[in-house]
Amino acid sequence: MTRPRILVVGAGFAGVGCVRRLERRLAADEADVTLVTPFSYQLYLPLLPQVASGVLTPQSIALSLRRSRRYRTRIIPGGAIGVDLKAKVCVIRTITGETVDQRYDYIVLAPGSITRTFDIPGLTDHAFGMKTLAEAAYIRDHVISQLDLADASHDPEERASRLQFVVVGGGYAGTETAACLNRLTRAAVKRYPRLDPHLIRWHLIDIAPKLMPELGDKLGHAAQDILRRRGIEISLGVSIAKAGPQEVTFTDGRVVPTRTLIWTAGVVASPLIGTLGAETVRGRLAVNAEMNLPGHDGVFALGDAAAVPDRAKDDEGAICPPTAQHAMRQGRAVADNVIATLRGEPLRPYEHKDLGLVVDLGGTDAVSKPLGVELHGLPAQAVARGYHWSALRTHVAKTRVMTNWVLNALAGDDFVRTGFQARKPAKLKDFEYTDAYLTPEQLREHLADAKAEGRG
Incomplete structure (x- = not known):
């Protein structure tokens, strides 16, 4: 048999x-x-x-x-x-x-x-997703390339549009993506003496009235305070009306010139x-x-x-x-x-x-709610990274991740592109x-x- x-x-x-x-x-x-x-x-x-x-x-x-x-x-x-x-x-x-x-x-x-996408004109043609390893690596290359191109440009309008970034989705994925990439651009711009750091603008928008409502009001507000201190503009009750190759129109009528639209509005x-x-x-x-x-x-x-x-x-x-x-x-x-x-x-x-929630905002910033205990700052970061580290399935992965965390904390980033931008652009529709x-x-x-x- x-x-x-x-x-x-x-x-x-x-x-x-x-x-x-x-x-x-x-x-x-x-x-x-x-x-x-x-x-x-x-x-x-x-x-x-x-x-x-x-x-x-x-x-x-x-x-x-x-x-x-x-x-x-x-x-x-x-x-x-x-x-x-x-x-x-x-x-x-x-x-x-x-x-x-x-x-x-x-x-x-x-x-x-x-x-999860909606019938929004231009969305799948011009937005990036954040669901696969290839998308994450591609987005890193794209964001750094925007700094390179802005630095090389003599057109003030082009430069401004390349230094504006829009993330749609106020859940964990969107919030962490905006927080981590904002830190990347703020650190990288120091290597570009021709660029004005004040031109870098990050927008985090969500149609919901609250950011990460599962965290509760106290931690939700703490997360918003952290993001706003970093210069991230948060707009709630707002979504995308249409997307184009060089601008995005919000549902409240605002038109934001940008070459980077990252869509993380659920699955x-x-x-x-x-x-x-x-x-x-x-x-x-x-x-x-x-x-x-x-x-x-x-x-x-x-x-x-x-x-x-x-x-x-x-x-x-x-x-x-x-x-x-x-x-x-x-x-x-x-x-x-x-x-x-x-x-x-x-x-x-x-x-x-449910054992709780952890949100890593990069650096020493995080908000966590393990077993109902509300934490923010360094204690929350320790809980967040400790949880992720322990959840990794293999010892090799644990070692690689811990080594990466320590190396990044001590030596920073070289902000190099790895070549994913060398071929044709790959947007949301190309990965789904x-x-x-x-x-x-x-x-x-x-x-x-x-x-x-x-x-x-």
């Missing part, structure tokens, strides 16, 4: 947490585990703004999937573009463009999320979820507390792509927020439930009480492959063709 086939889709916090648990708890001959991911690393997403600002190197937060003593998972380098839940077939497009039909007995759907579940024909909650796959898809044996979903009931809250309809903290723990819980299903044991519901997924009709046609050709 063949061993049961477990297929895990996605190598984010949820998917990798699941695979690692399966490798630890399953006997070598108990099941075959396959992971679908375009990259053979797990990205530690919360530290992405520090890569964009040059505090950390890209490699330091790309955690190798193959660096494990128990490593035996087969990795298919590609992305899932369709799943037939009845036939138990996942269609995968590899990084070379080849289409592979992968059969499974159990599937764990952890495809993560993509940047939505991977488009893969919308192709399944299953019930969703706010775009996320509706699952039960065991993270099992009702009506489909052996189908589990978790992380950003699933609406997992939050049993730690009194609200009956509450679902877990799309955070790394929940995704890591859900990954382990799903692995346990997959193993329980294999062995005919009862499944256990997922429950986790939302048109790659199969519709239900295309999936049926594909599987029918594969069966006719003897590949099914």
Whole structure:
């Protein structure tokens, strides 16, 4: 008899947490585990703004999937573009463009999320995202190139527009991105004696009435005070009306000349979820507390792509927020439930009480709320970096990150571009492959063709 086939889709916090648990708890001959991911690393997403600002190197937060003593998972380098839940077939497009039909007995759907965009004229053509390692490295090159070009320009208007930067999104990602990149430009401008530091202007805008409302009023105001002291202009209740190559129009009518628009206004579940024909909650796959898809044996979903009931809250309809903290723990819980299903044991519901929030604003500035205790300044920074450091999965990653932090604190940055700007510009639309997924009709046609050709 063949061993049961477990297929895990996605190598984010949820998917990798699941695979690692399966490798630890399953006997070598108990099941075959396959992971679908375009990259053979797990990205530690919360530290992405520090890569964009040059505090950390890209490699330091790309955690190798193959660096494990128990490593035996087969990795298919590609992305899932369709799943037939009845036939138990996942269609995968590899990084070379080849289409592979992968059969499974159990599937764990952890495809993560993509940047949430709206129908704003020019947005996807002119904005940068902050969701991938490539985007973070690209943005760093772009920001430094704006300083180089402004320094070389003899046109005052061009110079002013290149030194204005707009970040949309007042959540953790947007706030940390604005804070870290603002520190980068303020430090870098000292190496440009022809540039007036007062021309550098950073705008952080959000349609919500509060910055990071999850922090509460006290810490939220503390974060705003820190950002404003650094010269970041915060506009709340405001969004983007339209975006162009050299200017951005706000919904309050202001027109800001800029060559840099960074969009971090939230995420939505991977488009893969919308192709399944299953019930969703706010775009996320509706699952039960065991993270099992009702009506489909052996189908589990978790992380950003699933609406997992939050049993730690009194609200009956509450679902877990799309955070790394929940995704890591859900990954382990799903692995346990997959193993329980294999062995005919009862499944256990997922429950986790939030441990708190940390927001690293760079330097010695941070705001944190561990276990409900409100901190800011150096104590908050110690908690924030301590949490991130401890959450890194490998000792090599811990060593690289700590070395980068110490080196940056002692020696600063050289503010060099690494060449990502040498080719054509790459904006939001170039990193989000939302048109790659199969519709239900295309999936049926594909599987029918594969069966006719003897590949099914």
